[in-house]
Amino acid sequence: MFADRHEAGEALLKRLSPLDPENTVVLALPRGGLPVADVIAEALALPLDIALARKVGVPGQPEYAVAAVTDGTSPRITINEDVARVTELHDADIRRLAERELPELRRRRDIYLKGRPPLPLAGKTVVVVDDGIATGATMRAALRMVRDAGPAHVIAALPVGPAETIAELRQDCDEVICLDCPASFRAVGLHYRNFDQVTDATVSEIIERHAHRRTSPVT
16 A cells, blocks of 8 residues: 555655666656656656556446557557457447547647657667556557657556556566556555546646756657
8 A cells, every 4th residue: 555656656766776867768657657757757867758648448437448549640559358358349449439539648748748749769768657557558558659669678667556467568568567466456546545636737747847857859
């Protein structure tokens, strides 16, 4: 049980191996991942950016992810095959559901980054941070988007997630750090005493505070 996301970030920080600040980028999944990643990036003087990925919920059960979709000129959809099978949703159905999430991804990109280009990831160690996972669809989508950028090493860093889902993440990154992997898992929020929703304003404030460490993309 973590007091809050800040404490979870401090606990993750202790588990990370030494990182080269010249060749490492921390990426957070908005919105809940930002306060966790903030602690890591601040303590290690690492540049902080966001990985824009959006859960695609099952109709009538928006928190039950059948897929996730990432931001960009060619959005990538990562399907949770087990959920798709159980809910009998076909690829075309999932694509239509994913398209409904794209305006929110664009909105978040505009208000969080305010026109700033993404940090270059090629050849870097990239630490991808969230406040926890359940189905893992959003984190897997983010990791695959990161892989497309050609990093040297990818680490998924999480306070909590179900053991089976954490094992599956290893297919999409080089290293997984997860502090708590209960075999019986119900919800991420049950592992925090304070799990208040993170606001857009908080996300923007954290990104602004770390803006001085951003570098121009490689051309």
